Amino acid sequence: MANVxxxxxxxxxxxxxxxxxxxxxxxEEHLHLLRELRLRSAMVVPLKARGKVLGAMTFAYADxxxxxxxxxxxxxEMLAQRCAVAIDNARLYAAETRARKSADLANQAKDEFLAxxxxxxxxxxxxxxxxxxxxxxxxxxxxxxxxxxxxIDRNTVAMAELIDDLLDMSRIxxxxxxxxRQTVNLTTVLQSAIDSIRPAADAKSxxxxxxxxxxxAVLTGDPVRLQQVVWNxxxxxxxxxPRGGRVEVVLQRVDSAAEIRVTDSGRGIKPAFLPYIFDPFxxxxxxxxxxxGGLGLGLAxxxxxxxxxxxxxxxxxxxxxxxxxFTVTLPLGAMSATVEETMAADGARPAAKPHDLRxxxxxxxxxxxxxxxxxxxxxxxCGAEVETAADVDEAMAAFTERVPNVLISDxxxxxxxxxxxxxxxxxxxxxxGGGVPAAALSAYARTEDRRRALNAGYSMHLxxxxxxxxxxxxxxxxxxxxxxxxxxxxxxxxx
Numbered sequence: 001m002a003n004v005x006x007x008x009x010x011x012x013x014x015x016x017x018x019x020x021x022x023x024x025x026x027x028e029e030h031l032h033l034l035r036e037l038r039l040r041s042a043m044v045v046p047l048k049a050r051g052k053v054l055g056a057m058t059f060a061y062a063d064x065x066x067x068x069x070x071x072x073x074x075x076x077e078m079l080a081q082r083c084a085v086a087i088d089n090a091r092l093y094a095a096e097t098r099a100r101k102s103a104d105l106a107n108q109a110k111d112e113f114l115a116x117x118x119x120x121x122x123x124x125x126x127x128x129x130x131x132x133x134x135x136x137x138x139x140x141x142x143x144x145x146x147x148x149x150x151x152i153d154r155n156t157v158a159m160a161e162l163i164d165d166l167l168d169m170s171r172i173x174x175x176x177x178x179x180x181r182q183t184v185n186l187t188t189v190l191q192s193a194i195d196s197i198r199p200a201a202d203a204k205s206x207x208x209x210x211x212x213x214x215x216x217a218v219l220t221g222d223p224v225r226l227q228q229v230v231w232n233x234x235x236x237x238x239x240x241x242p243r244g245g246r247v248e249v250v251l252q253r254v255d256s257a258a259e260i261r262v263t264d265s266g267r268g269i270k271p272a273f274l275p276y277i278f279d280p281f282x283x284x285x286x287x288x289x290x291x292x293g294g295l296g297l298g299l300a301x302x303x304x305x306x307x308x309x310x311x312x313x314x315x316x317x318x319x320x321x322x323x324x325x326f327t328v329t330l331p332l333g334a335m336s337a338t339v340e341e342t343m344a345a346d347g348a349r350p351a352a353k354p355h356d357l358r359x360x361x362x363x364x365x366x367x368x369x370x371x372x373x374x375x376x377x378x379x380x381x382c383g384a385e386v387e388t389a390a391d392v393d394e395a396m397a398a399f400t401e402r403v404p405n406v407l408i409s410d411x412x413x414x415x416x417x418x419x420x421x422x423x424x425x426x427x428x429x430x431x432x433g434g435g436v437p438a439a440a441l442s443a444y445a446r447t448e449d450r451r452r453a454l455n456a457g458y459s460m461h462l463x464x465x466x467x468x469x470x471x472x473x474x475x476x477x478x479x480x481x482x483x484x485x486x487x488x489x490x491x492x493x494x495x
Contacts, residue, residue: 001044004056010045012073041067045080049088057083120162124155165297169280172304179222179308181370186217186226186258186330190251193230197238204243208234212251217258219332220370221309226330229305229313232298233262233326240324241266253332256443256464257311260328269317269324277315278303306330310368331368332464355476358383362475363404365395365421366441367413375408375441378468379475392416396424403433406478411442411453418442422457437478441466 004011013020016039025031042060046053057080061067131148134140140148171177194210201208230249237247241264250261269277280300306313310331317324362384366372372388379386387404389395391413398404407425411418418440428434439460440453450461459478462471 001056001058004044004046005053008046008048008053010043010073010077012068012070013042014067014069016040016042038062040064043068043073043076045073045076047080047084047087049081049084054084054087056080117162117166121159124158127155128152128159165301168301169297172280172301177304177308179225179305181220181222181373184219184221184223184226186219186260187212187251189223189226190230190249190260193227193234194249196227196231197234200235201238201247204238204241204245206238206241206243206245206247208247208249210249210251212249217251217253217332219258219309219330220374221330222305225305226309229302229328230260230262232302233328236298237262237264237266237324237326240264254329256332258330258332260330261325263323263325265323268320268322269315270320271317274315274317278313310370331370355382355472357472357475357479359385360406360475360479361385361387361402361404362406362408363387363389363395363398365389365392365407365409365413365418367391367410371410375471378471382472384475392421392424395421399425399428399433404436406475407436407438408441408475409438409458411440411444411449418458419452419456426457439474439478441471 003009018035021034021039022031025034040061040063042058044056044058047055047057057076059068059072059076128151131151135145135148168177190210190212194208198208234247234249241247245265247265248261248263250259250263252259278299280297303313306328312329314327314329315324316327357379360383362379364372364375364379364386365388366375367390369390372390376386376388387398387402389398392415395407395409409418409421422438422440425436425438426434437459438457439462440458441462441464442449442453443464453461460474462474466474
């Protein structure tokens, strides 16, 4: 049967002898069972439809003197063809049914979303129009005029936020949502988001407890968009937490990433809705009787913004009435601070003379674009010529075009990792870069990780995060070995 499934061609066995049974047996026990069947003749035909083999049918005679012939095989092939067509039609019908159901659900969700948009726009617009007309009335006293202006201001802000969400969703759908990358202190972003949501929390006597375990979580990203993500999570937490509840905000390092957790003591999320919590056009309660307004776009936008920063967002809830926890994971840069921040922190000490790396070509290999660009920025401040690669294939192509003086590579990368890269490089002849000094810059920082990196052929092993000054020192140190023993030996100085 394996041959028929692979080739798509029928096989006929008019006479099954003992030698054929012995050839097909896996072991003595299997051979004994096959002999007990007393098979005399067999044929195997493929189930083929639209050029694809869907399976196979086996026919066999046991005992007696009957044997299959070519006419039997032709009949079996005709039967198998009709069976295959029936199976294929059933599969097509099932797929069409699923597609139609999915389309119906999408249309229903879109209709519900448009109805929600209309409701959310008309509600503040009604208040604005009504109070504007009342303001023109001479009978309106000063107290009501002040109330009118406050109401108009509050509802215009609500409409502006609603329109911003719609525009962001449109940019996401069209692939035009962009972020303005710069150096960001995540602790400052979280504190700003907490400060902006605190009045709403105080109004419901909800306590916000920040546990910021990282004094300076520095990464490359858009501070406005990151604050939008955190504010959205905090806003939902406050909205769905009853009066007197608690919202906890935690920031901590997990490996080479920053993890933000927003946990509330609110009503929780139904298990059936958890898989759809980040989907646009989906709300847990889309009916007109729902207790709270909104379009349900905030979490969908937050997920896309987190993904644009190379991170992930997840949710966990034990069920209704048991609160929920949203977790955002963002990759940190290879360095724990920028060059400027390091220099500012060291301002009280005599400044060391910076290394001059002019004329030094450095190849940086890392699958995280933020880490690559941060290393580039640090080394270029000292005059180094930096080229970057996102994976092993790009790095090897760079070696083919121009051999660098120093290689800095991450270890954990998808597909082929840093060990694969250094092994390929060490197989090159010296004039093509086989002895280039190389440093492994990795979040894998155990002793065995360091030993494995050195044994694989790296000259040094550096643990993330690394200070910019230390990185510059390492590159300057490696350049001194570029024309020495490293040209003939894969190993080098240990760090």
